Structure formats: C-alpha cells, structure tokens
Amino acid sequence: MFGPQGPTLRELAVQALSSVEHGYDLLAPKFDHTPFRTPDGVLDAVAEALAPLGPFTDGLDLCCGTGAGTRVLTGLCRRSVTGVDFSAGMLDVARQRVRPADGPGIAWVRGDARALPFTAAFDLVVSFGAFGHFLPRELPGLFAQVGSVLRPGGRFAFPVFAPPRPAHPGFWLLLGFDTVMRARNALWRPPFVMYYRAFRLGTVLRELERAGLTVELGVLPGFGRRADGSPRARLVVARRPGERPARLQPAAGRVNS
Template identity: 65%
Template sequence: MTRHRHRDRHRHRDREAPPLRELAEQALSSVERGYDLLAPKFDLTPYRTPDPVLDALTEALRQHGPFTAALDVCCGTGAGVGALRRAGAARVVGLDFSAGMLDQARAAFPEGVGWVRADARALPFAPATFDLAISLGAFGHFLPRERPALFAGIRAALGPGGRFVFPMAAPPRVGSLPYWALWGFDAAMRLRNAVRRPPFVMYYRTFRLPDVRRELTAAGFTVRIEPLPTLGRRADGTVRCALVVAEVEGADGVTGATGA
C-alpha cells in the first residue's frame, strides 16, 4: 500500500459514508452543486475509482511512459492524480469544475500538482501542452452529443505522440442483475431530469465502446484496446476491464511514441 493511501485512510478515519438522504440531495442538485455537497465524503462512496483499478492503470502507464506533462480530466478528489504521480509523470495537472472536489484534491496533494477549475468541454490549455491525459469515471456526465467536442479538446491539448488513456469495464451480461441495476439507474435519472431543473446528467449505459472508438477516431486519435487481466476475467474468459489507449500521431508521422 502506498504512503498516499495510508494518508487517505487516516484522513477519512473519523468520517462516515454519506447517508441516502445526502445522496438524494446531491442527485436533486445540479451536477456541479451536487459534487460540491458530496465532496467531503466522496472517497467513502462506491463512486470513487477502486484501488485495484488505480493500481492496474498505474502499472500500464509506467509501461507507456515516461511522460513529461500529464492531465487528469475531471479529476475529482485526486485518485487519478495519485496514479499519475506514482507512474512517474514529471508534471501533473488536475482539472475539475467542482470547487468542493478540488478542495479535497488539494488537501490530499498539497504540493507538486497544478489544479484548474474549468469545464472539461472547454479546456483552458494551449495546444500541445500535455503528452498524457487520463479520465476516470466521469464520462457518464457527458451526453453523447457532447463527447465529440470533449474528445477534440483533449486531442488539441496533447502534443505529437501524446496519449489519452482511460479504463473501461466490460458491459454487464444482458439480463444480469448488474445490467438491470444500470438500466434502472439510467431510467430513474431520465425521469428525474424530465421533471426537475437543472438536470443532473449521469448515465451509465450511454458510454459504449463502439461509439466511443468511432468518436475518438473522428477527433484525430488512433485507438487500441489493451486488456487489464489483473482485474479478473468473466465466466467466458474475457477480461472484466480494459484500457482504451487513444494516440496522437507523432512528429515522425507514426503513433506509439513515448512521452514528449
């Protein structure tokens, strides 16, 4: 276990996970206000990226590096930032539009990380600022029609040979309990957004690999999928989680270059 995780557990030792009432209050707010409310207890909820996924991501990034400048898009409380630092990125920036989440991230990483409050759909960076970008667990907050602009902005922020990397779980088997749980959640959110404003955008079933792969390619990336077998396999032998690696063409006209 890393020193950072020891510090996280000590920091949350005297806290309790948010009760249903607080989660409902979050869901009835806007996305930004909801995360501001949830931020102090976010790391105690199931929504935080699990440590095994962070470990697998860290190891994969080490294999792809070294990286000079790395960006965590929708960084939340900083779990992905920790992975970037453990992977050896020389400079790390975390971006989120929730001030409350950024406050928690700054407390976890008081030194050595740049923090930017901004909307991921309009990244405030000069072209070719980074050679790596990641994002964890945030894609459900973007409607399908918003993703092309999101991916184009990330592509513009990456220099030649840069990579946009994120883990993606295999979809649940149709008819399984997880399948119906996700279906029910998305249906409840659509009903909520039909009767209440502002909307709270969070849909699990709209982020499908064929669509995402096509959109990333249209944004100028070359896309490949790398299995993460350490996260286990399903009954049919396929991996439970894989890494999506979207690459920018290098200065030499090919993809696959390491950090800038």
C-alpha cells in the same frame, strides 16, 4: 449510507436534486467514502499498464474529482501534474489529500472538460469514472478538446469495463439507475447528467478516431474474462499522431457497442 463516514440518504437526495456541479460540491467531503470513487485496484492496474509507455513529462487528470487519478499521475510524470474539474468542492478536497513529499509539481484548475483552458501542454491525459456525465452527443467535442491539449505523440488513457449481461443483477441495477435519472431529468431542473449505460465502447472508439486520435485497446488482466473469453476490463489508449508508440497487450474478444 456506505458506512459511518459516507453521505446520508438525505444528503444523496439533496445532491441528486441539484445541478451536477453543485451536487458534487455538496458530496465532495464524503465522496471518497462512496462507491462512486474509482477503486484503488483499478487505479493501480492502469498505472501498471501505462508505465511501460513512459516516461511521461506532463500529465492531466481530466475531471479529477478528489484527486485519486492525479495521485496515479504523480508516479508516471516527471515534471508536472494537473487536475482539472468543474467542482470547486472536489478540488478543495483534492488539494488537501494529494500532497506528495517529492516528485512532480501539482496544479489544480477549475474548468469544464468541454472547454479546456490549456494549449497542447500534456503528453498523458487520464480520466477515471467521469464519462457518465457526458451525453453521447457531447463526445465528439470532448475528445476534440482532449486532442487539442495533447502534444504530438501524447496519449489519452482510461479504463473501460464490460457491461453486465441481463442475467447479472448489475445489469438491472444500472438500467434502473439510468431510468430513474432520465425520469428525474424530465421532471426536474436543473438536470443531473449521470448515466452508466450511455458510454458504449464501440461508439467511443469511433469518436476518438474521428477526433484524429489513433486508438489501441489493451487488457487489464487482473479483472479476468467473461464466459465468452472477452476481457472484463480494457484500457483505451488514444494517441495524437506523432512519434511511433510502444505497443500494448492486444485485447481479445468482441467490442461491446
């Protein structure tokens, strides 16, 4: 599927019936040839929006996968960049594919985002496409972990896209996927947690603030606006209290919770 270099249907089925960790170990060599990998256009837009808030010294790519977001950090951070993921297979691919000739040093760490093996060592944390692997009840602990590894004034940034409306085919595609995953997890062990519709912006903003972070919403303008004028893509930037931050372009329109 997804072209000659992508995984076969059988390989995807084996992955889906595995644990999240083992499933990604299996998928890792072909992950970048699937739609699950964050598109370069999104990565570039986030990098462009974050650049005026820097320069940054040390960055962390949370749930780094094959290192697409880690590569973004190498252009934003001056001293070091760290990618953390709990899949050894994904980290192996990242080591091979992210090898800048110069710039900050890169470290790869196998670890769980819910129990990060770091102190307050970073002034920028990013994450791309990983939040579907966390149940809503896990967000308080996850965001508390992120806050604990940020230096005072450090920022946690990630893109969020407006969910499709019921009139759009994507709405039913995502609903169908989540329904199948819930049925799978009710009938099969170990569970494979991946839900596209569970990460709701209103809930996320509340939990970030409860974790003691100050939140700003920016707009990623290259993705346009919906019929009601609200942006299709936003950048969430949550800051640990510290020095006064630079301002983002304010987001317009409603927040979808």
